[in-house]
Amino acid sequence: SYELTQPPSLSVSPGQTARITCSGDVLPDHYAYWYQQRPGQAPVLLIYKDSERPSGIPGRFSGTNSGTTVTLTITGVQAEDEGDYYCQAPDTSGTYWMFGGGTKLTVL
């Protein structure tokens, strides 16, 4: 079981906006992070500290925190955005890392 809850799947058409949520009791107290994993590839960091974007990550990726839920938004989804998305946060003690169960994004 996961203490960070994500929807298992999401389907969107190209050009639409995808919103992937991650819920957990730790999120009001700790930063969340988001990763993208395309098939056969290693994960890539998309968002850190809830809403910061590393250099090289396209501006269509953004993150927000609204208490016990953090949201990854992909504005103007492209075919290359298809893959699995994971949120990450520490546990309640702040010592151990947790990942959400992952959300499979399908671009129709």
Next chain:
Amino acid sequence: QVQLQESGPRLVQPLQALPLTCTVSGDSITSGDYYWAWIRKPAGKGLEWIGHVYRSGTFIDNPSLEGRVTLSIDTSKNQFSLDLRYVTAADTATYYCARGAIYFDYWTGNTSDGAFDLWGPGTMVTVSP
């Protein structure tokens, strides 16, 4: 350009140990504010954090692995390693090494562990007789 590369056995016998090494190239493993982590992904399942090690050699591991994990760092070789003991079929997965950023809060003077900002390509390990 910093790169990470996992190495180790692809097939391990049940109840044996799984040793994996991550080699860091392009910069010293001691430069910058980073810690070094292992994460795995069983086929069809999600990511699982295994543990991470600091340049001091101190490490933290996932309690769900019940003490089977030892992490170490060899700064002279620019490598860090994972030793997972008493493996079973449940340990079959793709194993990734990753670099974690350490954040510094200038207001409080405190540091905190942050995102995994660089990953190796991963190595698939199967546990089977």
